[in-house]
Amino acid sequence: xxxxxxxxxxxxxxxxxxxxxxxxxxxxxxxxxxxxxxxxxxxxxxxxxxxxxxxxxxxxxxxxxxxxxxxxxxxxxxxxxxxxxxxxxxxxxxxxxxxxxxxxxxxxxxxxxxxxxxxxxxxxxxxxxxxxxxxxxxxxxxxxxxxxxxxxxxxxx
Amino acid sequence: xxxxxxxxxxxxxxxxxxxxxxxxxxxxxxxxxxxxxxxxxxxxxxxxxxxxxxxxxxxxxxxxxxxxxxxxxxxxxxxxxxxxxxxxxxxxxxxxxxxxxxxxxxxxxxxxxxxxxxxxxxxxxxxxxxxxxxxxxxxxxxxxxxxxxxxxxxxxxxxxxxxxxxxxxxxxxxxxxxxxxxxxxxxxxxxxxxxxxxxxxxxxxxxxxxxxxxxxxxxxxxxxxxxxxxxxxxxxxxxxxxxxxxxxxxxxxxxxxxxxxxxxxxxxxxxxxxxxxxxxxxxxxxxxxxxxxxxxxxxxxxxxxxxxxxxxxxxxxxxxxxxxxxxxxxxxxxxxxxxxxxxxxxxxxxxxxxxxxxxxxxxxxxxxxxxxxxxxxxxxxxxxxxxxxxxxxxxxxxxxxxxxxxxxxxxxxxxxxxxxxxxxxxxxxxxxxxxxxxxxxxxxxxxxxxxxxxxxxxxxxxxxxxxxxxxxxxxxxxxxxxxxxxxxxxxxxxxxxxxxxxxxxxxxxxxxxxxxxxxxxxxxxxxxxxxxxxxxxxxxxxxxxxxxxxxxxxxxxxxxxxxxxxxxxxxxxxxxxxxxxxxxxxxxxxxxxxxxxxxxxxxxxxxxxxxxxxxxxxxxxxxxxxxxxxxxxxxxxxxxxxxxxxxxxxxxxxxxxxxxxxxxxxxxxxxxxxxxxxxxxxxxxxxxxxxxxxxxxxxxxxxxxxxxxxxxxxxxxxxxxxxxxxxxxxxxxxxxxxxxxxxxxxxxxxxxxxxxxxxxxxxxxxxxxxxxxxxxxxxxxxxxx
Numbered sequence: 001x002x003x004x005x006x007x008x009x010x011x012x013x014x015x016x017x018x019x020x021x022x023x024x025x026x027x028x029x030x031x032x033x034x035x036x037x038x039x040x041x042x043x044x045x046x047x048x049x050x051x052x053x054x055x056x057x058x059x060x061x062x063x064x065x066x067x068x069x070x071x072x073x074x075x076x077x078x079x080x081x082x083x084x085x086x087x088x089x090x091x092x093x094x095x096x097x098x099x100x101x102x103x104x105x106x107x108x109x110x111x112x113x114x115x116x117x118x119x120x121x122x123x124x125x126x127x128x129x130x131x132x133x134x135x136x137x138x139x140x141x142x143x144x145x146x147x148x149x150x151x152x153x154x155x156x157x
Numbered sequence: 158x159x160x161x162x163x164x165x166x167x168x169x170x171x172x173x174x175x176x177x178x179x180x181x182x183x184x185x186x187x188x189x190x191x192x193x194x195x196x197x198x199x200x201x202x203x204x205x206x207x208x209x210x211x212x213x214x215x216x217x218x219x220x221x222x223x224x225x226x227x228x229x230x231x232x233x234x235x236x237x238x239x240x241x242x243x244x245x246x247x248x249x250x251x252x253x254x255x256x257x258x259x260x261x262x263x264x265x266x267x268x269x270x271x272x273x274x275x276x277x278x279x280x281x282x283x284x285x286x287x288x289x290x291x292x293x294x295x296x297x298x299x300x301x302x303x304x305x306x307x308x309x310x311x312x313x314x315x316x317x318x319x320x321x322x323x324x325x326x327x328x329x330x331x332x333x334x335x336x337x338x339x340x341x342x343x344x345x346x347x348x349x350x351x352x353x354x355x356x357x358x359x360x361x362x363x364x365x366x367x368x369x370x371x372x373x374x375x376x377x378x379x380x381x382x383x384x385x386x387x388x389x390x391x392x393x394x395x396x397x398x399x400x401x402x403x404x405x406x407x408x409x410x411x412x413x414x415x416x417x418x419x420x421x422x423x424x425x426x427x428x429x430x431x432x433x434x435x436x437x438x439x440x441x442x443x444x445x446x447x448x449x450x451x452x453x454x455x456x457x458x459x460x461x462x463x464x465x466x467x468x469x470x471x472x473x474x475x476x477x478x479x480x481x482x483x484x485x486x487x488x489x490x491x492x493x494x495x496x497x498x499x500x501x502x503x504x505x506x507x508x509x510x511x512x513x514x515x516x517x518x519x520x521x522x523x524x525x526x527x528x529x530x531x532x533x534x535x536x537x538x539x540x541x542x543x544x545x546x547x548x549x550x551x552x553x554x555x556x557x558x559x560x561x562x563x564x565x566x567x568x569x570x571x572x573x574x575x576x577x578x579x580x581x582x583x584x585x586x587x588x589x590x591x592x593x594x595x596x597x598x599x600x601x602x603x604x605x606x607x608x609x610x611x612x613x614x615x616x617x618x619x620x621x622x623x624x625x626x627x628x629x630x631x632x633x634x635x636x637x638x639x640x641x642x643x644x645x646x647x648x649x650x651x652x653x654x655x656x657x658x659x660x661x662x663x664x665x666x667x668x669x670x671x672x673x674x675x676x677x678x679x680x681x682x683x684x685x686x687x688x689x690x691x692x693x694x695x696x697x698x699x700x701x702x703x704x705x706x707x708x709x710x711x712x713x714x715x716x717x718x719x720x721x722x723x724x725x726x727x728x729x730x731x732x733x734x735x736x737x738x739x740x741x742x743x744x745x746x747x748x749x750x751x752x753x754x755x756x757x758x759x760x761x762x763x764x765x766x767x768x769x770x771x772x773x774x775x776x777x778x779x780x781x782x783x784x785x786x787x788x789x790x791x792x793x794x795x796x797x798x799x800x801x802x803x804x805x806x807x808x809x810x811x812x813x814x815x816x817x818x819x820x821x822x823x824x825x826x827x828x829x830x831x832x833x834x835x836x837x838x839x840x841x842x843x844x845x846x847x848x849x850x851x852x853x854x855x856x857x858x859x860x861x862x863x864x865x866x867x868x869x870x871x872x873x874x875x876x877x878x879x880x881x882x883x884x885x886x887x888x889x890x891x892x893x894x895x896x897x898x899x900x901x902x903x904x905x906x907x908x909x910x911x912x913x914x915x916x917x918x919x920x921x922x923x924x925x926x927x928x929x930x931x932x933x934x935x936x937x938x939x940x941x942x
Contacts, residue, residue: 029185034178036178036180038352038353039354040353040436041858042436042858045859046436046859048352075178077179080177085176089176089177094168098172098175099658099660099832100403100404100657101171101175101176102352103352105178108176123872127867128867130866131867133867134352136350136351136406137828137832138828138831139831139833139865140835140867141828142828143867144872
């Protein structure tokens, strides 16, 4: 049995017939061909697949494609507007907040969600806010600095 | 010379694609006609396969093929590539696809290929395997005893090797000792957990007999070799591409059964086949690290002078010997047991033992964290009963500052170091004496602060190929670089090493830019494609900058020499009258009579007016085989507070001073230290691969295995000293593993320092609240008795 869903990814609408068990992350990657979002685990711990679902940061492996029917998704590719990097993309670059880059799309979008709810987080709040996203390269040190910088830049807007 | 770019913390050139989602990792590729492989893995630690029935699976929707048992007999055994000499090495047969016996939970018994990933996984459940369970053993010390379950018929006591280091008069040292301190150290198994799981995408062209393999690996050229050995495809017909690789930490050195089987399926089916590991599979079947049990004793005089070190180590190798596994607990561990000290006599027996576990491999630090742990732990243990300060014991035994070679007991010749100077710098930085006073005060109030402080030296920049041959490494250990100027003066650099997060696209561009005066943005670095790059041995052992960076600088200098000849010709000057600065070649004393490197490059390419006998183009290649290893070092400090009521350890402060020689990009160096330190802290406090009595991995997911998270860590202070290597063209050493080598024992020692007044002598890692609490309870109980 397949179900027809319509999901907007980065402003483009994708109408597809999907198995009800299909996870949102696989809809985005395999049916949408938008591969910036990563799959790092199978137990919803790593956060590599974090995207924005109607503006809210969600691990896209915790959500079925059918549940996202009608939703608007923003992935890492959609964070750049007219070739201009989002302040979080800039700050991760500026602060060396990534090494291998695999966790980075999810980490940036989780940070996006964090700053939406708490535009001026303390370091401790940043650390707690990102506890659902794993990084094996950076020890999180420069990720915290990056989010701190982005918060300042975004507050200055 | 335009040296500003060297040493500048510029932003990384690889980041734009990584922060915008346009980078492509192996799983991001799709090829026309591609099908998907899934591996059926053994649920038993040790069992005989009685029957495999794949009939139901073959009929399942979308299934293209199922392979099991003898189907893959055309594949040769998975090779081990580090044939440790003089160690009675016994390499057991390692089949990509098990036929008769499975030896760990994760051994592959069948491969299903289907049109979609989900169809492949659905069909896995339909393959019926009849197993006869056999008794199993995962503890290497137990596995080495007579009567233990035997994994391989021709390996008595499961002993894969017995390696001995014996230097100096060890027995005499212990006979003459005024004090002997012992400990049993268990380096628990760790699971590397690179964030990108392993993956392979194989495309076979039957018509041309050519194989293209996209593989998440640290060493594509080694993959090419081993793939050729196992599949029989000539190595020159194999192209291995390591695209974006999401971390490795040693776990992407090995070439795995699943890699060979993905290629096998592609060759059998004539369609591109992709295999992408799940995280659960990664836990089960991607190589683990550490896994040693060590009995250690240290002999000393009452004034703290170390006389000798003696140890026996059992290393659990898992069910088979992975690609580089035998060298890790031996060469990379035992030879570092001199550490930063003048210890005159050292003996270690290392037993490599087959166990019913996942094969082990290098894991960040690979042997050296275990050596540093042994030394720094024993120095702390020695200091306490003698009533000496552990920093004083360290300084008393330390090798004094040296700039150009120092031979140690284990036979190595360190390149350069200033261990006492660096440790004193750390002592001053943290105001050690004041901290000790604060610790005393806190204890009086029932608060348990602990201090860990010490110095490590590591061997990296592997290494002279002659040595590689002598120690049984089945390859060279040089590195290569091609520097190719374009007519426009832009530069393409091709390197044999294969970075996967370390940032060499940036730092290597900095090397070229600073040497020859081009803009750093005009240098593009290519790596990770065996059809494009010159050969190299890969990125591991903190060797890419130390060895590959040397190849690059020397190739760039060749370009410079040629450019100088061309410029002299164009300026109608003698070559010996030429000078160079800031990207310009000029006549000595007349800086206005100059040609830029870009002008020279253009002329070299149009070749309208070349000096006689000088060939067109501006390109150079270099194969650099280092004359020695490099020996970075560092002094680290941790302050913890332990709550004996709950066993909770709070890491309050961490300071790292590392010395990797001159730093090309200090921001990247700092990032490497951050990541390394946190990985080492993970071992000390949280991480452990646990097998139950039946060989089941009970920490088989990120739910059960405690990877460090952002909220578990304090801010880490990173400082440095700079001691150039005398034999490296730029004095560079390496920094990739430094943090991991130090931080495990530094944090462990801090916790044990905190617990000392409570009578706790030794605890196994990780120092979880439960373990600490039980340790405290036990010690208190013993006190009462």
